Structure formats: structure tokens, C-alpha cells
Amino acid sequence: MTLREDDPRSVGGYRIESRIGTGGMGVVYLGRSASGRAVAVKVVHTRYADNPEFRARFRQEIVAARRVSGAFTAPVVDADPDAERPWMATAFVPGRTLAERVDETGPLDWRALRRLGTELAEALREIHRAEVVHRDLKPSNVLLLGGEGDDGAVRVIDFGISRAASSDVRTQTGMVMGSPPFMAPEQFSRPREVGAAVDVFSLGAVLVYAATGRSPFEAENAYLAAYNTVHSEAELGELPEPLRPLVSACLTKEPENRPTASEVLEALAGLPEELPGEEGRAESSPIPVTTLSGQATLPSTGAGTTRPKRRRKRLLTGLVGAALLGVTVAASVAVVADDPASTVGEADQAGRQATGPQATPRGSTPPGWRPWHNALEPEKDEPMSIGPACTPDALGVFCSSAQVALTRLSPSTGRVDWTKPMSRKEVSSFSLREPVVHDGVVFVSSADRAQGVDAFDGRTGKRLWHLDGPVGGFEYLSGVLLVRLDELGLSDTARYAAYEPGTGEELWRRELTSTSASPLYAGPEGTLYADLRGGSGGVARLDARTGRTLSSVEAPQGDLWLATVHDGTAYYARWEDDTGVSAAFFVQDLGSGKTRRVDFPWSVEPEAPPLVHGDTMYIFDYGNETLLALDLKRGKPLWSSSRELRVFSEPAFHQGRLYVLLPDTSILALDARTGKEIGRTAPSFDTDGRSFEELTPSAVPPLPAGGVLYGISGQGIFSVADVS
Incomplete structure (x- = not known):
């Protein structure tokens, strides 16, 4: 949907491009981050912004969404509940809602229906394990991603009226929150007491809708739908026979008599994959394996390239x-120093210390250093x-x-x-x-x-x-501190200035026009590169001390993200249908302007700039949770890390090694030429009993410095000996 005259053009530094939809709480826009990634930005209606109860509930939405962001939801990217109009940005997940799918092409067939139920039950199980109740599960809050008929992987969106089970925020007296006719009876009669069972009831109603095109409590208006939900029996219509007992149990009036999400998942797993007489139809209309972006997973041409069924939390x-x-x-x-004199118990101490060569730092260490975590x-x-x-x-x-x-x-x-x-x-x-x-x-x-x-x-x-x-931002490049003097806003034109790092003396300022919010990159020998696409259309080389333009080249055409500049070469990622998935990079010599294309053997999700060293590019593929190495001269992959490693951070390069952070707060060292493991440190924090999806990812690569490694994770900060 196109923007209206009163719609914002920028929210929290995200450029607003179009409307996605409007709900009871606010408007959802398609926005663009500084790196070019698509995000969904929900901006609260003005009429709610001054309501303290609403702001408390919106804060709870943010907390709830962060707690469950992972395999089945759109991860939270950014939020400001205290803004004049509170907002929240999540990763943009392309796809049609279940409501749109059923409205356009009719009810789902058995295979798609069984898959929908299984993935929704698994999603609710993970949501409830995070002690969160969604409270508004309905067809328009269920996204179907990719493939023929959009019957692919499921994402649950819009935690607008969710609350953590332990929250002190309560629904106001007389206010019913939810969407008839997919709400549970207790949401109307005793809304302060709702628990996880309301989501199971809604799951049953959603399955009936997916199979028949109607809610089991369909009525002419919301009031009659609410009455039917509380007092009438569910109308199951053409719901397939194998599902009827389970759905009926989900739609039981008393919440304590409903199955849990885990029990629903187990029951669905026991149902046949095909109904009698439907084998031929299933073969002619397969449900494709999909990626988060909706792109079909390409056949594997290297180790660890197949899309996993479950996704990690994205950075x-x-x-x-x-x-x-x-x-x-x-x-x-x-703060715990890993030595016998610390307050850590002996058993815990033994579990944390690295053994053998891992305990020996490579090179000199800071005076008095011992492994620590804070x-x-x-x-x-x-x-x-x-x-x-x-x-x-x-x-x-x-x-x-x-x-x-x-x-x-x-x-x-x-x-x-x-x-x-x-x-x-x-x-x-x-x-x-x-x-x-x-x-x-x-x-x-x-x-x-x-x-x-x-x-x-x-x-x-x-x-x-x-x-x-x-100011709109700052960064150190090529010996100067570069500052965007204008805040991020509507215009592609902004003023930039360079300052002497030690004294703050202004060296130069000039106006640049670029579609990128961070258009400046380090160049060789005291120079900068400026991405001026959107203005002059090329990439200019500037003198870092004077800001003077030294030369420029025309940029390659297309929807390309200038991912990084290294050693006088620009690397552009090509987005596939505006999804964040890339199947190719364009490599441009910024001296001659010559450009060549490097195709990947499978689609990757490079959510951060790749790391380039010599003729090798290292990319962290978030979709497959693998680290890839590509030979830029030959345009061929060198190696990819094993999926079992579950890489957790961007890589750092140091003395022929790559370092990455793993979910258990250990640091892995890989040979940069072969990808083979050299060694790993012991975990710095106790993460036993916590699933991979429960751990918070880090946006910071490990830092090798002075014979030790520094790491940042959701558990805290730590320093350990480099592996030998």
C-alpha cells in the first residue's frame, strides 16, 4: 500500500517505503535499515500514545516478542516504547497470511493443513516455554512463506496483546482484547485469568478456518461471534475426519480440559501424511521446502548447505x-577469575577451565591477566x-x-x-x-x-x-572520525564532516547524496570511498583529510547492497526479490570500474558485511547458520562450516585464523584456508539446560588481542586464553 500524506517518512532511523497494513494498535510499514535490509515497523496510533496502560502493554509486547523471537516468529530488530509515538521494528518476513491464502485460493488440502497444524503447535510450544501467551492467534497473524500456494513454513506474528505469564500488566476492567471469532471463551468472561490454553483454543479455530474457510463460531458481527464462542458448539464443517477429535478437544469450553501445545503436536505427528484417495493429488501439488525468505532451497553442492527446519535467533x-x-x-x-582463589566452586571451576593446549595463551597477555567473565x-x-x-x-x-x-x-x-x-x-x-x-x-x-x-x-x-x-551517526575510517551531521530522515542528502580524532578539530565538511545511510568506507593510503548512488550514481574516492574528490566510477546497476569495500574493491550483494537472500555478489575494481559477478552455489543470507582477506571472502550465512569461504578469483566455494557447529557470531580474522563465538560462550578457531577446527576454548558461562533458541546472539565477533580472546554474549563479557 502506498504511503499517505500524514505517514512518517522515517521512524527511528528506518526509511519508510510503504504501508503493510493497519491494525487496532497501529500501522505497520515496510522500512529499510541503514544496510538496506527490509524491516516491518509498527507505529502506535496517536490516540493510544498518551495512555500509560497502553504504553505498559506495548513494552510488554516488545519484551514478549524478544523472548520468543526465533524459529517461528519475526525477530525484533529495534524498538522505542518511550517515543512520542511508540514503535517496534521486526525483521520483514515476506509471504501471505493464512487469511489471504484461504481468501484467494480456498481451503488447504490435507498435507498443507497437517503441516500448518504441526508448525503452529510447535510454534505455540516454544512461545509457551518462554512463558508468553500470544492471546491473538488468528489467520491474519499466521504467515505462510514461499512456494506454490504459499503453503510453506509458518511464522506467527503480532504479539500486540501478548503478555508474559509473570507480567504485572493486567487488562483494564471491561476491556476485551483479542479478535472474535478466534478467541477462547475465558477471554470474554474472565480476561484477567487467561493462560496458555487460550492459544490452544485459537489453534483449533484457525485449523477449522484453514480447512473450511470459516471460523467454527462464524457470525454476522463480533458480538454474535463472541456469544457463539461462549455458549454454542463449534461448527466443524468439512474438517477432515482424522482432525475432528483433536480440534474438538482444543475447542473445549473449559481451559483445563484442553490439551497443551506439546500434546497437540504429538497428536498431529501421529496422523497419516496422506488421506485415502489423495496420493495422486499430493504428488501433483507438492509442498516445497522453503527458506525464511520464501525462496526454495537449492540442491546442495557442498557440506552444510541445506536449510534447517528450525531457525536460530537472527542477529x-x-x-x-x-x-x-x-x-x-x-x-x-x-566477576569471576578462573583460579582456585575465586569464589567459584571446584566442580564449576573444573567445568570452566580449558584443558591441555587450550589453557596456554598464544603470545604475551596483559599483566596479571587470568581468565575472567563478567x-x-x-x-x-x-x-x-x-x-x-x-x-x-x-x-x-x-x-x-x-x-x-x-x-x-x-x-x-x-x-x-x-x-x-x-x-x-x-x-x-x-x-x-x-x-x-x-x-x-x-x-x-x-x-x-x-x-x-x-x-x-x-x-x-x-x-x-x-x-x-x-547527529545521525559516527565512525572511525582512514584516520579521521566521520560524523553525519544531519539526523536520519526523509532526504537522501546529508552533511558529513571529518574530525581529527585526538583533538576534535574539524578537517572538512560537505554534502553527499546517497541512498545508503552509511555511505562512507575506508580506502587505501588515507582515502575514503563514498557510495553516491541516488546522487551522482557512482562511487567516489575522497581524500580523507580534505574531503576532496579524487576520482569516481559508475556503480553496477540493479538492486544491490554495497556490502563492503576492501583494498580498493567494492563488493555488492544482490537481493533476491527484496528478501535479504542473495545468490550472487558483484565485485568491482574501484580504480578501473570493471565489474565481475560471483555466483553462489546456494542462496545465502548475509545480514552483515562479509569479511574479505586477500582473494577470499568469508560470509556468515544466517539462514543456514554456517560460515562460507569463497575463492574470489575463481568464483567458487572453498569450504563451509558444519551445521552441527551452529555458528553464533560474525567471524574475526587474525594471523591466518578465523574466530567465531558459539552458543555455549566458547570460542572456536578455524584454519582460514581449509575451515578445519584448530581448537576451541571452554565455555565462560554456564548455559546447561538452555536450548539454542533461548540463548541471545552476539553481534560482536570475538577479539583476539595480546594473546587472549575477548567475547560478548547474552550472558555477559569474558576473556579467555587463545587456543594454541
Whole structure:
């Protein structure tokens, strides 16, 4: 749907492109992140923004969606419940809703219906394990992804009226939240007492709708539908016979008599894959294996290339602090040095220490260093908040949060060396950026909360200089600090300036027009590259100290994301149908302008820029949870990591090795030429008993520095010995 005159053109730094739909809570837009990724941005209706009860419920929606983001939901990318109009951004999941599918092509056949029920039951099982109740499961909140007839993998969306089972936020007296005729009876009669059983009831109603095109409590209006739900028996219509007993059990009036989602899943697994007389139809209308993007999985031409049936939580690209959501850096407690004198028990100590060669650091280590980990627990009575965003460096780990402008954790012990407070001044909006560290200087969002820039000496904590805000972003490239002086907004044209990192002296400023929110890249020998597509249409080479244009080349045509620039070469990913899945890269020499195409043997999801070293490109494929190495000269894959590894972070390259973080907070070292495992560290945190989907991913690669490795995960920050 096209944008209306009063629709926003930018929300939270995401460029708004079109409307996706409108619901009771707000409007959902298709937006575009700085890297070019599509996101779905839900913006709350103005009439609700001043309602404290609503804001509390919207905050709960965000918490609930974060807790269950994974194989069956659209992961939360960003959110601001305190904005003038609260909003939340999730990964954009292309596909038709079940309501659209049934409306356009009619009820599902048996195979599609059985698959739908199985995946919905599995989704509810995972949602309920996270102690969340959806409370609004209906055909328009069920996405069918890809393939003929859109009968592919299922995603449950819109946790708009969900709540965690332990939440203190309660429905207002007299207010019924949900969507008749797919609500359970208790949602009308006792809405304060609803539990997981309401989702099972809704599952039964959705299956009847998918099989017949009608709700089991269909009526002329919502009021009659509510009455039917509470007082009348379900109308099952043409529901296939094998499903009738199970669906009837789901639609039982009393919640305690309904099966659990796990029991529904088990019952569905026992049903026949084909109904008598339908084998021929099934063969002529197969349900394809699909990827999250809706693209059919290509035949495997290398190890570990098949799309898994279940997906990991996807990274919150560009939001490093999301790896540690909900804690503050006010405390230096919970720091454990892995030595016999620490407070860790002997059994726990034995389980955490690496054995054999893993315990021997490669090269010199910081003075007094021992393995440590810091859970960054909040101090007593400290409010929960977004953050911190942390950046490891050889000087230590630097973190920022909404409460603390900057703190440094000691590289030797993990304890807080010093802290710079954040102003408590109330502001209309505040976005957290991870610290940028280079050559002993740390750049962070300004402590006055005005979205400016502060530069600190990373050794002493002394503030070196300050730049007033608001600014749209900052990064260190080619010896200068580059700052977008204009906030992200409607225009593709913005002012940029370069500053001397140590003194804050302005070196130059100029206006650039680009469709990219971050158009500048490091070049060789004190130069920059500027992606000016949307303006002059090419890629320009600039002098980093003066901002003067030295040369330019025409960019290749098409819907391409300039993923990275390395050693005078630009690497563009081509999106497949605006999905974030890429089957090819275009490699352009920025001196001559010559471009060549490198095709992948399967479609990948490069959610972050690839790592290029020499003639090899390393890509983290989020869809298959594998690390790929491609020979850029021959355009052929070299190797891919095993799916059993379940890679968890972007890779880091150091001295011929690749380092990646695994879900159990161990760090894996791979030979960069062959992909073979060299070794791995022992886990730094106890993750036993937690499933892969329950663990929070990290957007920060491990940092090898000074003979040790630094890592950031959802459990906290740690430092371990490099593997030998």
C-alpha cells in the first residue's frame, strides 16, 4: 500500500517505503535499515500514545516478542516504547497470511493443513516455554512463506496483546482484547485469568478456518461471534475426519480440559501424511521446502548447505548492545577469575577451565591477566534499561548504556576501572550506539544525552573533546572520525564532516547524496570511498583529510547492497526479490570500474558485511547458520562450516585464523584456508539446560588481542586464553 500524506517518512532511523497494513494498535510499514535490509515497523496510533496502560502493554509486547523471537516468529530488530509515538521494528518476513491464502485460493488440502497444524503447535510450544501467551492467534497473524500456494513454513506474528505469564500488566476492567471469532471463551468472561490454553483454543479455530474457510463460531458481527464462542458448539464443517477429535478437544469450553501445545503436536505427528484417495493429488501439488525468505532451497553442492527446519535467533544487526539487553553497567559484581582463589566452586571451576593446549595463551597477555567473565549484573534497585553496548579492545572492554556514558572493564580482571556517568536529563528520544575505539581514543554518544559525540582517552577516562548533537551517526575510517551531521530522515542528502580524532578539530565538511545511510568506507593510503548512488550514481574516492574528490566510477546497476569495500574493491550483494537472500555478489575494481559477478552455489543470507582477506571472502550465512569461504578469483566455494557447529557470531580474522563465538560462550578457531577446527576454548558461562533458541546472539565477533580472546554474549563479557 502506498504511503499517505500524514505517514512518517522515517521512524527511528528506518526509511519508510510503504504501508503493510493497519491494525487496532497501529500501522505497520515496510522500512529499510541503514544496510538496506527490509524491516516491518509498527507505529502506535496517536490516540493510544498518551495512555500509560497502553504504553505498559506495548513494552510488554516488545519484551514478549524478544523472548520468543526465533524459529517461528519475526525477530525484533529495534524498538522505542518511550517515543512520542511508540514503535517496534521486526525483521520483514515476506509471504501471505493464512487469511489471504484461504481468501484467494480456498481451503488447504490435507498435507498443507497437517503441516500448518504441526508448525503452529510447535510454534505455540516454544512461545509457551518462554512463558508468553500470544492471546491473538488468528489467520491474519499466521504467515505462510514461499512456494506454490504459499503453503510453506509458518511464522506467527503480532504479539500486540501478548503478555508474559509473570507480567504485572493486567487488562483494564471491561476491556476485551483479542479478535472474535478466534478467541477462547475465558477471554470474554474472565480476561484477567487467561493462560496458555487460550492459544490452544485459537489453534483449533484457525485449523477449522484453514480447512473450511470459516471460523467454527462464524457470525454476522463480533458480538454474535463472541456469544457463539461462549455458549454454542463449534461448527466443524468439512474438517477432515482424522482432525475432528483433536480440534474438538482444543475447542473445549473449559481451559483445563484442553490439551497443551506439546500434546497437540504429538497428536498431529501421529496422523497419516496422506488421506485415502489423495496420493495422486499430493504428488501433483507438492509442498516445497522453503527458506525464511520464501525462496526454495537449492540442491546442495557442498557440506552444510541445506536449510534447517528450525531457525536460530537472527542477529540484531548494528545493535551490538542488544546482546546484553536489559542490564546496566553500573556494577562490577559477578566477576569471576578462573583460579582456585575465586569464589567459584571446584566442580564449576573444573567445568570452566580449558584443558591441555587450550589453557596456554598464544603470545604475551596483559599483566596479571587470568581468565575472567563478567555478567554485568545490575546493582540493587538499579532500573532495567536498554544496554549496554560494548566494544572489546586491547585496552579493555568499553561499554555504554542509558545510565552510563562510558565504562572500561580491565583487560586483566574484567572489573570496572572507571566510569563516566550519563546525564539524567529527560529527552524526547535516546538511541544507544556502541563505542568506537581506535588508537586509544573512545568515541561514544555524548553524556548530555543530546545525541552528540564525546571523545575519551581510553587509558585515563579523560574527556578529550565534545561535539554538540543531535547527529545521525559516527565512525572511525582512514584516520579521521566521520560524523553525519544531519539526523536520519526523509532526504537522501546529508552533511558529513571529518574530525581529527585526538583533538576534535574539524578537517572538512560537505554534502553527499546517497541512498545508503552509511555511505562512507575506508580506502587505501588515507582515502575514503563514498557510495553516491541516488546522487551522482557512482562511487567516489575522497581524500580523507580534505574531503576532496579524487576520482569516481559508475556503480553496477540493479538492486544491490554495497556490502563492503576492501583494498580498493567494492563488493555488492544482490537481493533476491527484496528478501535479504542473495545468490550472487558483484565485485568491482574501484580504480578501473570493471565489474565481475560471483555466483553462489546456494542462496545465502548475509545480514552483515562479509569479511574479505586477500582473494577470499568469508560470509556468515544466517539462514543456514554456517560460515562460507569463497575463492574470489575463481568464483567458487572453498569450504563451509558444519551445521552441527551452529555458528553464533560474525567471524574475526587474525594471523591466518578465523574466530567465531558459539552458543555455549566458547570460542572456536578455524584454519582460514581449509575451515578445519584448530581448537576451541571452554565455555565462560554456564548455559546447561538452555536450548539454542533461548540463548541471545552476539553481534560482536570475538577479539583476539595480546594473546587472549575477548567475547560478548547474552550472558555477559569474558576473556579467555587463545587456543594454541
